[in-house]
Amino acid sequence: MGSHMNKKLLVxxxxxxxxxxxxxEALDVALAAAVYDQDIGILFMDDGVFQLLKTQNPNDILxxxxxxxxxxxxxxGVDNIxxxxxxxxxxxxxxxxxxxxxxxxxTSEDVEKLLDQQDHLLSF
Known part of the structure; x- marks a missing residue:
């Protein structure tokens, strides 16, 4: 591992x-970045939080x-969720x-701080 700083990337x-x-696509990007050992996080917000529900309709393939x-x-290796x-x-x-x-x-305030710390933001 070099001593170069990893870029912080938030999906x-x-x-x-x-x-x-x-x-x-958001998940694919996060997983791909993790393979390259980036400092990767993923943030679920707005309607994205619906992806995290345990009770999902199994008929829907996606x-x-x-x-x-x-x-x-x-x-x-995507540790920051x-x-x-x-x-x-x-x-x-x-x-x-x-x-x-x-x-x-x-909280929204925490999210703002998190966004400020990133080198790259990718929104899906």
Whole structure:
């Protein structure tokens, strides 16, 4: 490992898991960046928090893909997983409904600080 600083990259996933390929693309980018040993985080906010619900409709193929990938994020080296607290609250989602138990729950103020620390932001 060189002593060069890793770039900090944050993927922001804002879309519900159905109706578009963006959530899947956000995960793919996060996983790909982790392979390259970047300092990678993923933030779920707005409708993106719906991707984290344990109770998802299994008939929806995209949903199933996402639900199976999410718990694997940390296995692939994506250790910084963040969830926007206000996005959950606005959608009446409680923390124990989330499929990830190791995600950090951030307030809007925390999110602003997090964004300021990144070298690159990718929003999906």
């Amino acid at each position: 922001i996933s804002r879309h519900a898991p159905y109706g578009s390929s963006l959530p899947r 949903q199933k893909n996402l639900a199976s990938i999410l718990p694997a994020l940390s296995l692939y 963040y969830v926007h607290k206000e996005s959950l609250a606005e959608r009446n989602i409680t923390i124990n409904e989330l499929i990830l138990d190791d995600a950090a729950i951030l």
